[in-house]
Amino acid sequence: MIVVKAGGRVLENNMTNILNSIAAQRGHGVVFVHGGGDVVSRFEKALGIEPKIVVSPSGIRSRLTDEREIEVYNMVMSGKLGKEISAYLNARGVRAVSLSGVDAGIIRAQRKKRIIIMDERGRKRIIDGGYTGSITRVDGELLTQLLGMGLVVIISPVALGEEGELLNIDGDTAASAVAAALKAETLALLTDVEGVIIDGQLVKKIRCGEANALLEKIGAGMNRKVMMAAKAVEQGVGRAVICSGEGPDPLSRLEDGSGTEITPD
Amino acid sequence: MPELSCPVCGGTMAVPEDALAGELFEHGDCGAQLELIVDDNGSMSLKMAEEVAEDWGE
Numbered sequence: 321m322i323v324v325k326a327g328g329r330v331l332e333n334n335m336t337n338i339l340n341s342i343a344a345q346r347g348h349g350v351v352f353v354h355g356g357g358d359v360v361s362r363f364e365k366a367l368g369i370e371p372k373i374v375v376s377p378s379g380i381r382s383r384l385t386d387e388r389e390i391e392v393y394n395m396v397m398s399g400k401l402g403k404e405i406s407a408y409l410n411a412r413g414v415r416a417v418s419l420s421g422v423d424a425g426i427i428r429a430q431r432k433k434r435i436i437i438m439d440e441r442g443r444k445r446i447i448d449g450g451y452t453g454s455i456t457r458v459d460g461e462l463l464t465q466l467l468g469m470g471l472v473v474i475i476s477p478v479a480l481g482e483e484g485e486l487l488n489i490d491g492d493t494a495a496s497a498v499a500a501a502l503k504a505e506t507l508a509l510l511t512d513v514e515g516v517i518i519d520g521q522l523v524k525k526i527r528c529g530e531a532n533a534l535l536e537k538i539g540a541g542m543n544r545k546v547m548m549a550a551k552a553v554e555q556g557v558g559r560a561v562i563c564s565g566e567g568p569d570p571l572s573r574l575e576d577g578s579g580t581e582i583t584p585d
Numbered sequence: 586m587p588e589l590s591c592p593v594c595g596g597t598m599a600v601p602e603d604a605l606a607g608e609l610f611e612h613g614d615c616g617a618q619l620e621l622i623v624d625d626n627g628s629m630s631l632k633m634a635e636e637v638a639e640d641w642g643e
Contacts, residue, residue: 434635436609444609446620446634 321349321467321502322574323557325495326510328356330565331401338510339405341571342472343414348505349467351498353475355491356401357383364392374437377444381540382452385488390451394478394486398422402476409472417466420476422486424462427494429453429479429487453479453487455494460501496548500555507552508574509545510565515580516542522580528553529585549582559583589631593617598631609634 322345326338331354342350360383361371369392372384385393398420406418421427432449439445466473475498477491492509499507516523518537526534531550535543542562549560563579564570573579586599594615600608606623610631618634 439605439608441603445605446607446609 321351321504322506322508322571323351323353323495323499323502323504324508324510324571325353325491326355326565327491327512328354328358328360328401330510330512331355332358333512334566334570335405336408337568338565338570339408340412341569343409343412344569345571346414346470346472351463351467351473351475351502351504352405353477353491353495353498354397354401354405355477356397359401360389360393360396363396364389367392374435374447375540377436377438378535378543379540380544382490383488384447384449385451387451390486390488393451393488394420397476398478402474405474409474414472415470416472416474418474418476420478421489421494422478422480424459425480426459426462426475427455427479427489427497428457429455429481429489431481431483431485431487451481451485451487453481453489455479455489455497458497458501460498460503463498463502490544490548492545492548496552496560499552499557499560503556504552505558506574507549507557507560508571509549509560509562510570511542511545511562512565513542514564514578515562516546524577524580526550526580526582527585528582531582546580546582553582553584587629589621589629591615591617591619592632593619600629600631604629 364371374384402418406416409416435449477489477494479487479489481487528550560582561579563573588597588599591612596614598612608621610619619631620634622630
């Protein structure tokens with residue numbers, strides 16, 4: 321079983337190849353978690369909403385999602401992107417179902433009412449967290465049943481909050497939690513670079529226990545992927561691979577040693 | 586710089602003039618993590634910072 325996550329940028333650049341690659345792997349059982357932050361930002365701007373990006377003290381960039389933004393976020397993620405991906409696969413004979421974490425409560429989360437950020441002056445500050453959530457539970461049993469029916473499961477990164485609210489959850493974090501719940505063989509995080517680069521060199525392998533020590537040397541965006549990959553492997557996923565989602569068959573990289581492999585200690 | 590009272594050890598702590606509500610400070614004397622509170626009248630005070638984990642969305 322493979323859990324694949326592709327970020328919005330690589331998906332926009334190379335969607336058909338990524339989806340064809342997923343189609344080719346469907347015999348293994350595939351859950352596909354998609355991103356799409358850039359697309360959400362475009363739609364927000366079109367609706368007159370200026371996206372707000374905040375940075376956590378450890379350098380993680382994220383979207384601050386207020387009441388209006390969660391509406392756009394959900395429309396773009398669960399509506400536009402999830403259904404476009406589903407349409408592409410189903411039109412080519414791959415039975416796929418597009419769900420958000422809200423559906424059947426597949427992904428439940430606790431709303432973070434307050435979050436800590438580094439503000440524009442480089443000072444730590446607590447602010448209202450809006451509608452982002454920390455994942456508390458993934459229904460692995462339902463996902464296993466859907467995969468058992470031969471379906472490719474597409475998941476949009478929107479979670480069900482404790483008070484029934486929609487919550488923005490990061491796609492890498494969602495993919496990590498889904499992979500852990502399924503005890504997947506592989507978690508594949510497809511991105512727009514070759515893998516984890518440190519001092520200009522591709523890192524071929526990282527053991528879970530080494531991941532935290534490397535985070536400082538890894539750029540924003542990639543640091544979160546490494547954290548989430550290591551977390552999934554710590555929780556029983558066979559391995560995680562962070563690799564490029566470019567080219568004709570991105571998932572072939574899982575077998576040819578490309579990218580960065582995160583393995584158990 | 587405004588001097589405020591530390592709610593943990595009772596000592597004083599200076600915060601920058603441009604400090605904003607929610608800003609976090611470590612009290613050099615007792616090591617407490619403190620959050621700046623600014624009320625509707627603009628009065629500043631400090632309270633123990635609650636545990637707020639880093640978290641993020643997409």
